[in-house]
Amino acid sequence: MNDFKLPEVWLRGPLPSIPALLQPVAHALLQANEEINDHIKDFDERLLWKRFGGLASAGFHLQHIAGVQDRLFTYARAEQLSEQQLEYLKNEGKENDTITLASLLEHLHFQTERSIEQLQQTDENILADMRGVGRRQTPSTVIGLLVHAAEHTMRHTGQLMVTIKFLQTL
Secondary structure, eight states: OOOOOOGGGGGOOOOOTSSSSGHHHHHHHHHHHHHHHHHHTTOGGGGTTTTTTTTOOHHHHHHHHHHHHHHHHHTTTTTOOOOHHHHHHHHTTTOTTTTOHHHHHHHHHHHHHHHHHHHOOOOGGGGGGGEEETTEEEEEEHHHHHHHHHHHHHHHHHHHHHHHHHTTTO
16 A cells, blocks of 8 residues: 655645636645545545534535635626525535535535636736625625635635544544
8 A cells, every 4th residue: 555645735836727826726725625535535424414512514514615616706707696606505504315425525526626727717917806795795806705715615624624523533
């Protein structure tokens, strides 16, 4: 068995086709995806919606990470959320017997790929452009939205890993 582990994504060098200023965003999204897949591989699916101490479930974190990326990248494109996105947001964290761990991981992987594709297509000249967020159109910039997507993804990845670790001790 080979125990060789790749270095963190940001230490593997620049990602092809990603603008230089967006490399850290892509690195964070890909790192989160790898860490989630690594930490959840032995997770007991029966614990997917289990909550402890009032904290969010593993299922919520997996839904939320994908949802945040989708929503913030939508705003970065200067688009408003669709009814489908609003419905997804409304249902984040609600226990659902039809949602499996495999389907959540597949959706997260798909969303991360979409996010990376959008980063590849983002012109660095628009990074300071203003964008409205939400119904109130709170002002942000393209780079602010993309960096927040990466930061929020990593924050929930950390929370997910702690949740998984704790639930596996029960």
